[in-house]
Amino acid sequence: MGLILLATVAFAGLGLAMAGVLRPEVNLAAANGLYLVFLLIGGMVVPLAKLPSGLREVAKLLPPAALSQGLHAALGSAQGVPTSSWVVLAVWAVLTPTVAALTFRWE
DSSP states (O other), X not given: OHHHHHHHHHHHHHHHHHHHHSOHHHHHHHHHXXXXXXXXXXXXXXXXXXXXXXXXXXXXXXXXXXXXXXXHHHHHSSSOOOHHHHHHXXXXXXXXXXXXXXXXXXX
């Protein structure tokens, strides 16, 4: 449950940060594009093991891969959630709302 909460805060913060600095039309396009990129390199469509090594290492630092790995470990095996998933999601859950708060502007 905590993993999903951290991921929700991270993704919401990312969305709010985008909404705070981008015009609505651009925000919609950027959010859809980011969604597709996150699906492809986040381990949901293409497994992380199939990605090139450089891209794999970058993907492991992104919230979709951390969520995917954490849920796979928690639901698909008897292992606990990897510490790396907790750390990555916690960093994003703190960083993205902070960026959103600092960059948000009313227009």
